[in-house]
Amino acid sequence: MGCFGFLKAMMFLFNGIIFLAGAAILGVGIWVKVDSGSILGLLQNIDGAPSELEQVQNVGYLLIAVGAVLLILGFLGCCGAIKESRCMLLMFFVIILIVFIAEVAGAIVLLVFKPLAENLIDKFGTEVVESIKKDFGKNKDLTGLFNTTMTTLNCCGFYNYTDFAGSPFVNDLNTYPEQCCENNLPVCTENIAYLSKVPGCFPALVKLIDDNSVIIIAVALGIAALELAAMIVSMVMYCKIGSKRD
Known part of the structure; x- marks a missing residue:
């Protein structure tokens, strides 16, 4: 061959x-x-x-x-x-x-534009917090999405537990989501001793990325190498087929 x-x-x-x-x-x-x-x-x-x-x-x-x-x-x-x-x-x-x-x-x-990216993330975070305060506990899709995220990352809110203050969930049940309490207590009232110990989902995500940065970089480089190899092979074949037909 x-x-x-x-x-x-x-x-x-x-x-x-x-x-x-x-x-x-x-x-x-x-x-x-x-x-x-x-x-x-x-x-x-x-x-x-x-x-x-x-x-x-x-x-x-x-x-x-x-x-x-x-x-x-x-x-x-x-x-x-x-x-x-x-x-x-x-x-x-x-x-x-x-x-x-x-x-x-x-x-x-x-x-290169890390400060700009941080500003965009902050703006996005502000909009997310507003959505939480307005719809968490009332909008089924948003509530389910945030509950899943908080359970997966072991976090509370976008920045911290204060994101839920004034939300329909807190106003109706007089409690915070159970993920916001240390050890996931079933009733989570506004007790700083418990609530302040659970990180927000954004800081938790940043920490997760930082802790696994080597793996993420390695995977990204591996994917880039595969893409480059695929492009090179396809172009080599493209040129070979062209030369065979000339």
Whole structure:
């Protein structure tokens, strides 16, 4: 097997895996959206299942989007390699190049314009806190989303427990969410000794990223290397196929 044949086989194998993964993710996403009632009914019958399981329905949209993109990429890569289609290989290259540029641009913005990013985050945080004070305990979707986030990150509010002051939840029940209490006490009144010890979700997320920065950087570099390799292989095949037809 020559160099071109090896590249062709690797391109087909790699993108075949991507295609199958995309098809599986897309199928799960469609199933979640179409049969969400049955899925939720099954999950909610499990002992100790959290009430926030209703948020599972919204995950379907994300799965469908990710699955569709992977499906298209895998199809273009596989068919482009097997059929030696320069058009498909070029489309495959362009899609990955767009994703790669977006990733690099995002990294540059975070590094070079860090103060601007911090201002945007602060502005976003202010809007989130306003939403909490206005709708937490009244809006089912927002309440479920925040409860899930706080349970996952072991945090309370966006910045801290004071974000819930004046919210419908606190006003109606005269208590704070149980995630805001140290040791998740079932009744969490405004007791600074308990409430102040639980970090806000934004500081908790920043700490989580800082603690795992090496892993995150390694994964990001690995993904970037794979994208570069895919672009290089697709362009090499594109040029080889062109030279064979000349």
